[in-house]
Amino acid sequence: MAKASEKFLSGRSIANEADYHQKPVHKRTSAAAMMESVFACKWSARILSLIRDGVNRPGAITRGLDGLTTKVLNECLRRLIGLGLLERTSYPEIPPHVEYKLTKLGERFVFILNAVEELQLEIEMEDRNQSRISRKKSPRNIN
Numbered sequence: 001m002a003k004a005s006e007k008f009l010s011g012r013s014i015a016n017e018a019d020y021h022q023k024p025v026h027k028r029t030s031a032a033a034m035m036e037s038v039f040a041c042k043w044s045a046r047i048l049s050l051i052r053d054g055v056n057r058p059g060a061i062t063r064g065l066d067g068l069t070t071k072v073l074n075e076c077l078r079r080l081i082g083l084g085l086l087e088r089t090s091y092p093e094i095p096p097h098v099e100y101k102l103t104k105l106g107e108r109f110v111f112i113l114n115a116v117e118e119l120q121l122e123i124e125m126e127d128r129n130q131s132r133i134s135r136k137k138s139p140r141n142i143n
Contacts, residue, residue, distance in 0.1 A: 034083050035112065043068055043076050045113055048085065048102070052110050056099045085109055 029037075038044040043065065050064050058077070062068055077100060080086040085106035091097040102110060 029083060034109070037079065037083060038085075038109075041076055041079070043072060044080060045116075047073070047076055048080065048106070048110060049113055051086065051100055051102060052113070056101055058098060058100075
């Protein structure tokens with residue numbers, strides 16, 4: 001049985017094309033299962049956030065996230081492509097040039113990430129306000 005990459009490349013040469021797109025494999029995945037898959041990995045949401053912000057090269061993504069290894073990055077990127085959230089474009093240059101971008105589904109999924117980030121900011125603001133209030137209300141030692 002041919003590997004997926006061999007199956008995709010059969011009958012044509014990459015060198016003759018301007019670029020090479022690896023389209024996502026559209027598996028039937030529920031939105032809940034997709035969210036679980038993305039949020040179960042500590043890196044996936046961060047990777048999607050960077051790509052949303054225009055960081056689309058693997059080296060730049062690795063540099064943008066302290067502690068992320070190339071191996072883990074590649075696993076995450078493959079999973080996100082498989083879920084249909086990302087699309088990989090490979091340019092036939094030397095050295096090889098690869099970029100990732102959000103698919104239409106990925107752009108919709110980023111709205112969830114935006115909502116989570118907004119919620120986090122609200123929680124942080126509320127925590128700061130609560131700590132200020134509790135410092136003001138704390139009884140002083142009067143002896």
